[in-house]
Amino acid sequence: MSGLIYLIPVALFLGLVGLGAFLWALRSGQFDDLEGAAERILFDDEDDDPGAKESRNDGR
Amino acid sequence: MTEVLSPPAAAPRPDDEEPSAVPPGCDGPAPSPGRFASFATADADGQFSLHLMVDGAHCGGCVRKIERALGGFGEVTHARLNLTTKRLVVRWDGLQDRADALADTVEGLGFGVIPFDPAKIGRGDAEEEKKLLRAMAVAGFAAANVMLLSVSVWAGHAQGMGQATRDLLHWFSALIALPAILYAGRPFFHSAWAALSKRHTNMDVPISLAVVLAGGVSLWETMRSGPHAYFDSAVMLLFFLLIGRFLDRRARGRARAAAERLLSLGADAVTVLDEAGRQKHVRIDQARPGMTAFVAAGQRIAVDGRVVEGRSDVDLSLISGETVPEPVGPGDAVFAGTLNQTGPVSLRITAVGDDTLLGEIVRLMELAEQRRARFVTLADRIARHYAPVVHALALLTFLGWTLLVGIAWQEALMIAVAVLIITCPCAIGLAVPAVQVIASGRLMRQGILLKTATALERLVDIDTVVFDKTGTLTTGKLALVDAPADDTAMADAAKIARASRHPLARALAAAAPEGPSASSVVEVPGCGLEWKSTAGVVRLGSRAWCGVADEDATSVGPELWFARPDCPPARFQFRDTPRPDAAEVVNGLKRHGIAVEILSGDREASVEAIARSLGIERWHSAVRPAGKTAHLESLVRSGRTVLMVGDGLNDAPALAAATVSMSPATAADITQTTADAVFQGERLQPVLEVLTVARRADRLVKQNFALAFGYNVLAVPLAVAGLVTPLIAAVAMSASSIIVVGNALRLAAARQR
Numbered sequence: 157m158s159g160l161i162y163l164i165p166v167a168l169f170l171g172l173v174g175l176g177a178f179l180w181a182l183r184s185g186q187f188d189d190l191e192g193a194a195e196r197i198l199f200d201d202e203d204d205d206p207g208a209k210e211s212r213n214d215g216r
Numbered sequence: 217m218t219e220v221l222s223p224p225a226a227a228p229r230p231d232d233e234e235p236s237a238v239p240p241g242c243d244g245p246a247p248s249p250g251r252f253a254s255f256a257t258a259d260a261d262g263q264f265s266l267h268l269m270v271d272g273a274h275c276g277g278c279v280r281k282i283e284r285a286l287g288g289f290g291e292v293t294h295a296r297l298n299l300t301t302k303r304l305v306v307r308w309d310g311l312q313d314r315a316d317a318l319a320d321t322v323e324g325l326g327f328g329v330i331p332f333d334p335a336k337i338g339r340g341d342a343e344e345e346k347k348l349l350r351a352m353a354v355a356g357f358a359a360a361n362v363m364l365l366s367v368s369v370w371a372g373h374a375q376g377m378g379q380a381t382r383d384l385l386h387w388f389s390a391l392i393a394l395p396a397i398l399y400a401g402r403p404f405f406h407s408a409w410a411a412l413s414k415r416h417t418n419m420d421v422p423i424s425l426a427v428v429l430a431g432g433v434s435l436w437e438t439m440r441s442g443p444h445a446y447f448d449s450a451v452m453l454l455f456f457l458l459i460g461r462f463l464d465r466r467a468r469g470r471a472r473a474a475a476e477r478l479l480s481l482g483a484d485a486v487t488v489l490d491e492a493g494r495q496k497h498v499r500i501d502q503a504r505p506g507m508t509a510f511v512a513a514g515q516r517i518a519v520d521g522r523v524v525e526g527r528s529d530v531d532l533s534l535i536s537g538e539t540v541p542e543p544v545g546p547g548d549a550v551f552a553g554t555l556n557q558t559g560p561v562s563l564r565i566t567a568v569g570d571d572t573l574l575g576e577i578v579r580l581m582e583l584a585e586q587r588r589a590r591f592v593t594l595a596d597r598i599a600r601h602y603a604p605v606v607h608a609l610a611l612l613t614f615l616g617w618t619l620l621v622g623i624a625w626q627e628a629l630m631i632a633v634a635v636l637i638i639t640c641p642c643a644i645g646l647a648v649p650a651v652q653v654i655a656s657g658r659l660m661r662q663g664i665l666l667k668t669a670t671a672l673e674r675l676v677d678i679d680t681v682v683f684d685k686t687g688t689l690t691t692g693k694l695a696l697v698d699a700p701a702d703d704t705a706m707a708d709a710a711k712i713a714r715a716s717r718h719p720l721a722r723a724l725a726a727a728a729p730e731g732p733s734a735s736s737v738v739e740v741p742g743c744g745l746e747w748k749s750t751a752g753v754v755r756l757g758s759r760a761w762c763g764v765a766d767e768d769a770t771s772v773g774p775e776l777w778f779a780r781p782d783c784p785p786a787r788f789q790f791r792d793t794p795r796p797d798a799a800e801v802v803n804g805l806k807r808h809g810i811a812v813e814i815l816s817g818d819r820e821a822s823v824e825a826i827a828r829s830l831g832i833e834r835w836h837s838a839v840r841p842a843g844k845t846a847h848l849e850s851l852v853r854s855g856r857t858v859l860m861v862g863d864g865l866n867d868a869p870a871l872a873a874a875t876v877s878m879s880p881a882t883a884a885d886i887t888q889t890t891a892d893a894v895f896q897g898e899r900l901q902p903v904l905e906v907l908t909v910a911r912r913a914d915r916l917v918k919q920n921f922a923l924a925f926g927y928n929v930l931a932v933p934l935a936v937a938g939l940v941t942p943l944i945a946a947v948a949m950s951a952s953s954i955i956v957v958g959n960a961l962r963l964a965a966a967r968q969r
Binding site: 160161164167168171172174175178179182187188189190191192194195196198199 | 276277279280297298299300301346349350353354357360361381388392
């Protein structure tokens with residue numbers, strides 16, 4: 157049973173990493189344009205160049 | 217591979233392209249210079265940015281085309297089109313004036329663009345949605361982990377888990393649950409606090425109380441190493457409720473986007489002439505009465521004014537709902553929001569902004585909306601009775617156990633909290649949103665957009681439906697109903713008509729078989745079309761202009777006269793045709809025992825004709841916007857619940873005055889914003905469909921409430937008797953929530969119609 161004292165925190169930590177990743181994605185605008193993102197993956201790289209130059213403050 | 221998937225991209229425009237100057241008097245919808253530059257804003261780093269709404273972008277190919285074309289400009293540093301919101305942001309170095317070249321490029325690719333001021337469009341709602349999503353993520357994480365620990369505790373019960381291990385697991389649960397409750401519960405706490413500070417109560421009050429008490433008591437129980445920790449119930453409850461709330465908000469996201477478009481409508485530039493007679497572009501809020509404005513053919517008029525110079529036909533459909541343009545000349549008044557169709561005109565501005573007729577209509581609408589009594593939703597009405605009963609029950613339980621049975625107050629408090637948790641309106645909180653989300657999803661698949669949360673509930677008791685005529689009962693498109701028997705007249709007239717964009721000419725051309733278009737046809741604004749044939753001058757236009765004496769007004773609809781040398785003038789009559797299923801829908805409404813009326817701004821003869829053809833007994837013609845509102849209000853006052861269906865801007869105040877309102881997607885933007893529901897397509901069927909779905913949804917909501925109450929009737933006595941353990945609480949709560957959501961899903965599964 158004493159293994160619990162390590163295993164539970166480890167499990168929680170892993171869960172928190174997932175939660176953190178989701179919150180980060182939400183904050184950085186990954187969910188702002190779901191339709192567009194699905195289409196953009198088909199573009200050749202040079203095509204979304206102007207957008208890629210400044211990916212931080214986009215889409216607002 | 218990309219080339220196959222998307223349309224060929226337009227070549228980037230050369231850098232030196234200047235905004236094309238449009239000479240006054242140029243025909244067709246003309247992009248005017250400086251139209252966009254006034255909307256470009258300077259950023260902190262010396263760059264300019266322009267925000268545009270893009271019409272007609274539907275796929276990745278469009279995105280690529282637009283972004284690539286803009287990227288072709290050397291100075292553009294950022295161009296990104298959001299396909300979900302259809303908003304384009306362009307940033308560039310250099311001059312503000314480049315905005316026009318950039319916007320024209322997008323327009324040149326075949327997309328409509330409207331500049332907008334991002335500051336005007338509230339981002340509050342989007343923020344709110346993200347906040348809910350974050351809260352939901354946290355609650356979901358906590359619920360999953362706490363449930364895992366709880367399952368161990370329950371399993372431990374059966375297998376003889378030691379007390380130390382159980383306490384450890386409880387402490388871990390507390391560590392996860394308490395911060396999660398504090399964070400994810402905020403939407404409920406805020407709303408509950410707001411209601412309480414106004415001396416109201418809503419569903420969020422018992423929710424907040426139950427969650428906070430469950431968390432607090434469980435912590436206390438954990439501290440004294442007791443067995444009754446309800447952390448799992450508390451976070452699960454939050455998670456379920458947040459899902460309901462998030463879905464609810466999400467469903468109306470698209471409607472919100474439509475409303476935001478309206479806000480951008482006010483953002484257009486006016487071309488004014490300065491003293492020297494030069495054209496200058498100013499934002500609409502900088503135009504003043506007394507200035508002279510220039511409106512090119514094809515442009516929307518942005519101010520109220522009187523024509524000083526020029527002749528044209530003005531499309532009044534936004535204001536009056538009429539399809540046929542009205543001719544104007546010097547001295548005639550024109551109104552903001554109307555479309556100048558055939559010739560350039562100069563106006564002396566008489567009113568701008570809120571003082572215009574458009575502004576007046578908007579104000580009338582807001583007044584009517586304020587007067588509409590605040591509708592209390594079923595959930596709120598129930599909460600009003602439910603919350604006090606629950607709280608009294610918990611208090612009585614506590615008093616009963618301490619005073620009558622005489623156990624320690626700590627024990628009694630635990631039992632009272634169990635009562636609160638069991639009665640916590642989890643299923644009740646889901647009962648309405650679950651049904652509404654599924655109902656609006658089902659309606660949306662049929663092109664009906666529900667915009668207000670309470671629309672479905674208000675639709676249930678409708679006993680009267682009032683229709684506008686033009687554009688609502690009818691398609692708003694003209695059709696030729698009476699033509700001269702002479703075939704050559706028809707062919708000749710159609711040949712001339714093909715040269716014009718006037719709605720009557722187009723309707724005439726559409727009715728004739730394919731044929732050539734006459735060359736060098738002259739369009740005389742306000743009169744008609746003129747063509748020099750070998751035999752002499754041929755005219756197609758208004759009655760007076762074609763030399764026909766004014767006779768009695770036997771004609772029902774709009775007409776065109778055709779005058780040729782050596783022939784008597786011939787008449788073409790047009791009529792606005794009803795929507796294909798209008799009669800069927802009117803019959804369907806009557807079968808449901810619903811009274812049907814027409815309320816139109818059009819002339820008596822044409823309203824009567826439509827009413828008779830559709831079998832509608834009550835109609836009112838030539839009603840002004842204020843009269844429409846008054847009629848609706850008198851209907852509502854006399855105890856009727858009225859559904860108003862209308863599309864014109866003149867209908868907007870009446871829509872606001874009705875119990876509930878709908879408009880077709882072709883309606884004016886303001887009208888769509890006022891309406892509770894917007895439907896797409898040629899058919900009128902959505903009116904019936906919405907009523908059917910509303911009634912079904914109402915039944916389901918009531919069933920859901922019954923289920924939720926039934927569960928309470930079973931579980932509350934157990935809780936009051938002190939028999940509820942955390943396991944029973946968790947199972948009972950999840951089960952009731954799942955049953956309620958499952959019941960709501962039946963609406964989606966039900967065969968359509």
